[in-house]
Amino acid sequence: EEQLSPLEATRKSMDEITSALIGIALVQRLFLTIEAIQIADQILYANVVGVLHQVPVQLLVMIPLAPLAELAPHEQQLLARVRPHE
Numbered sequence: 001e002e003q004l005s006p007l008e009a010t011r012k013s014m015d016e017i018t019s020a021l022i023g024i025a026l027v028q029r030l031f032l033t034i035e036a037i038q039i040a041d042q043i044l045y046a047n048v049v050g051v052l053h054q055v056p057v058q059l060l061v062m063i064p065l066a067p068l069a070e071l072a073p074h075e076q077q078l079l080a081r082v083r084p085h086e
Helices: 006-018 066-070
Strands: 025-031 032-037
Touching: none
Parallel strands: none
Antiparallel strands: 025 032
């Protein structure tokens, strides 16, 4: 096998990928089904790298934080004892 630099190996593998057949895959998105088409020239579209996994939500009811101030502070320890030293 020939020894290729990482850049040359990447270019060679991209050439092999782009020469493959064009495929159509069904991708589900929230409540819609959309068609994603594998295009022949993927290098132009390589800047799309991320996929959104969680949709931000706006709550209908807001919970006030004032009642949380009545909780015991973290310095207060419940059932804390000093172990007898030997």
